[in-house]
Amino acid sequence: MSQPRREPWSLRRRLVLGIVALLALISIAIGAVSVLTLRKTLLDRLDTQLAAAMVRSQTFLPQLGLGPADEPPGTGSGQSAGTLGLIVRDGRIIAPRYLDENANVKTLTARQQRVLLSVDSTKPVTVQLAGDLGAYRVVSAQTARGFELLVGLPMRELNATTSQLIIIISLVTALGIAVAAAVSTFVVRVALRPLSGVVATATRVSELELDKGEVALAERVPETDANTSTEVGQVGAALNRLLEHVASALRARQASESKVRQFVADASHELRTPLASIRGYSELTRRSGHELPPDIVKSLARIESESVRMTSLVEELLLLARLDEGTELRMEPVNLGDLVAEAVEDARAASAGHTWVFDGADHELTVMGDPARLHQALANLLANARVHTPEGTTVVTTLRVDDDRVCVTVADDGPGIPEELLPTLFERFVRGDGSRSRTAGSTGLGLSIAKAIADAHGGSLTVASAPGDTRFTLCLNRSPVTEA
Secondary structure, three states: OOOOOOOOOOHHHHHHHHHHHHHHHHHHHHHHHHHHHHHHHHHHHHHHHHHHHHHHHHHHHHHHOOOOOOOOOOHHHOOOOOOEEEEEEOOEEEOOEEEOOOOOEEEOOHHHHHHHHOOOOOOOEEEEEOOOOEEEEEEEEEOOOOOEEEEEEEOHHHHHHHHHHHHHHHHHHHHHHHHHHHHHHHHHHHHHHHHHHHHHHHHHHHOOOOOOOOOOOOOOOOHHHOOOOOHHHHHHHHHHHHHHHHHHHHHHHHHHHHHHHHHHHHHHHHHHHHHHHHHHHHHHHHOOOOOOOHHHHHHHHHHHHHHHHHHHHHHHHHHHHHHHHOOOOOOEEEEHHHHHHHHHHHHHHHOOOOEEEEEOOOOOOEEEEOHHHHHHHHHHHHHHHHHOOOOOOEEEEEEEEEOOEEEEEEEEOOOOOOHHHHHHOOOOOOOOOHHHHHHOOOOOOHHHHHHHHHHHOOOEEEEEEEOOEEEEEEEEEEOOOOOO
16 A cells, blocks of 8 residues: 655744754753753762761771661761761661751661662772662761771762752753744744745646737746845846846747738738739649640649649648638537538538448537538538548547537547657647648648647547547537527
8 A cells, every 4th residue: 555645844943943952952952051060060979078077987987986776876966967977887787867957867678788788999989778768868978896897878969959950951952942942933034934925836837728829928036025134035046047038938939920921811812813823824724625645634733733732832831820810700600510511511422332321310509619610620521531441441520529628539540640640740740641632632731720620619629549440529618598
């Protein structure tokens, strides 16, 4: 089972997280150093007090001989509450008693005595005594009579002070991190606010259709977000310069296309008259009644047929130029069912070797369009199926309603269209089987004209092809008028 894809964190979130993480690490480091330093200072102070307690105990010890039986040594010399002052002889503690926090004499438990008997260090060590005593700092020394003297001071105040400092530092660190997170979020949001304007502008530009037609690329990053004094503003200014260059290139492209389109329209218009004259004179000469040599008759026939083909090419180029300018359509309600039926009948008459089927003759669907141009688009699609498929191919034309659109599909069971040709199929002068297309009189403009007519009507023309199943689908918006 595939894991759900995690969305990448935004730059704003990563910056805030980085700032907070850095502050947390610094705070933890400062807190740790502070706690360790304070603990070391307090521990040194406690060791100094422990050394003084040992001196007092050793001073008082000779006056007692072996020491009193009921009190820790040095009690009479002003030992502080909680002090341990014990004499060890022959592996056991004589008078295993100590002063509690209220300076009352208490007896050590057997477990506490075993822990203390394990201490054999002239330097202060920390031991954990069970019961209410807790941690003690203990040091041992040998007496003049050969006994061992143990003196210890409680670490309760040291540990309490350290714990209190840890709590205070933790609370201050948590509060500081929370404040830093809020402040850094605000600062980062303000600092990256121009970047939002850059993203919004780039998003709007990415949604524009820049590949064709006249493009007014007026989108720019606001001046407030293109301040070059900041790195983010420099990105906005760079994007504005890029958009200026792109707009200039688009204007140059549009001007070039307009010149080419105007040239094609003018040339096509001017060529119509001489082509008509050539065709007329060749036909007139051929029908003059004079006896002409067979080769001359053949040449005149070729001149006449080529002039007809060239006239068709000129007319198609002129139509494309006019469609590009958007000046060719005469919009009116059109019954698409009748129009498709007529186009299929014309195709059946043009090629009896194909099987022509129309599925949708009972539909009366109205669209807004130019009937002559829509008929031409349908005729071109059917002619394309006739020219590029062998005889015996079945061509099925289907009319259906798809939501608020009416779609006409021309499908054939021919050999299909090469996959590498599909991306450029609707471009001008693109032909599949070149030799066969020229033999059939194809100019490579039929599908381009059909696509231009569909676009001019606000519709679409798409193709899907596989061996044995090629489909051209022309979709148009339904007419708002009441259908019959």
